[in-house]
Amino acid sequence: MDFNNAQRTAALDPSSYDVYDQCFHNLDIVWYWRAIQPIETRRIRNWSDLDEFPRVSGAQGRQGMGDVPASRLFVQHDMTLSSSPTGQISMLPTFYNFDSFAVESSEIDVDREITSWASLLDPKWSGQVALVDEPAIGVFDLALALSASGQMKFEDMGNMSVEEIDELMDLARNLIMTGHLRPFWLRAGEPVERFLSGELKLASIWSPTIVEMKHLGFQVRQARPLEGYRGWHGGMCLSRNLEGETLDRAYDWLNWYLDGYAGSVVARQGYYMCAPNRVRAHLSEAEWNYWYEGLPAPEELNDNAGRPAIRVGEVRSGGSRLDRARHVTIWNSTMDEHNYVVRRWSELVELASARSRTNRRAG
Template structure:
């Protein structure tokens, strides 16, 4: 029996759709954003969503497991030091020249106070020897994207409704909220909320709150543990949903807060106020970095994705949960005039405004706490920071948080 005839025209090899893998946190890795980016860019995008610390550890130790590292500047140092990331060429970022002064120069204007700690500009530019610093260069460590100025939320039934800007970080540890206080469980974030509160209350004083000494960390943790033993804290939390549920269940009078939480409070929304502390905000800045392993087509996809993020649509989604983007003009082109006026200009909402999921998160007539983007950005006290003594502080914080979670005396 003769063998079957072979075709003179063999079938073309099966081609698989290209894939970009993005490692990050719940702040930016929204399913709605992933689907839109896939549709616009023409390749598959896979999100891996982890908490801050797990994300940082995976990025540092497993650079082959992702293509884009989407995190915050205060989570950059360790990953960069491990050699897991490659410099970003700003000549391949189409809107690089449109990035705000807060991002590229350190302040919203030349006169603005830069704030203590990890302002993004302090580790933005790649220096000779691949060190990071603020001297402008063609190459950067992380493309600045989403950012905000955070504070805390408080119960107006306990503290009243003082005039905007008269709130104080001291209220986060106020005796009036005893037994109903929660902090965010992240040592590069929660520890600064607590430090700002302790300093505002006159309990402690720091030489540089963005770079505490071991003795200052010890003093702060002793203070927090004293308050814990006296029953001040009811919880620590690690996600926006945890924070929202603590308020919806009416367990809190004051707690660290992230902006999206205010749109998830249900019936409690009318009782909770976003503080505009007289001492200033704790700010943070997110961004995207390229994995060291990327080359050729993978590298090209990485640049396409980062440029897409700056093009406006993603920034509008971020605005609807209270976050700002580094390229303001592109976001303004996508938001409605009413949304731009409320989220960026600080004007009263002309109508009910939607969140990323389409549900109403802002009621007509309400004004954003702290005012406009420019007003808020001019009042940064400290940035989320990985201090020189971070490892020491993180271990001390972990012991404190574990005891709060377990209810230990």
């Protein structure tokens, strides 16, 4: 399911699943409807091994705007969520990352020439830019670009007012009508096809997509904007319907997921797992040094299918896990005006698709 449909199903039909696997910014609505039950940290074997990013507000000295994971991690006695530690959590932290956008790099030194979110709006790339079709993600890529280029100011970018949302959407509409923005993408594999066809030069991106393009020999690199990354943190919740042996099996699943192997799989996709010491035992030294430490690859590294993906000497964009973590400016968020954002965002997506259909017919 996409983010919105998964969130809706999780909130309204907890009998339809055992584990809700999502992100912290998709937690609030599900928790509000009490569709999930608190997780007992005493039943999580590796709880003490979890790193500080999801547990501590301001980890690594930079909290960032938006839905900071720690702010909704711990279940309080009154069933509210906060960063104050208790023995119960709302969502078990799993893997996470720090995102920006991808740049076709065959003729560009991305680290030197593409240094700001404002590049997404540079007329140089008009007609070759696309954003992800997910309002709790894509809207912030756009907001960061508008802010960096001086076209908008936000009182709180992580929780925009209706007036700010309207202004942002009006500017986005103009970017679509002038042809600057291409249609939004929804499937993770779609940017691969569109970059390879030459349609796109810059786009919102997820790290597995970058790994896939590298395997195909395509030159692409994630930008490191001076304004900072957009962070997100995944996690798992337990349906309120679970009890007895079914609940025990769900805890077995949560514990297995943090035990290292799953973390090694997502590492080769460019993601970090919140129990890194467990992951390290399942990666080669070369893999650990490239993916987690930001060091040059001493040998060719494979993806999860055993196919060559990372070339010898290549260095991960942004450096080590800690370097990248210190550079987060905002976390993916579900704003107070989320329903309004979704409606306005849907209008943009349809406008971009309609304009693309019209252009194809005219061509």
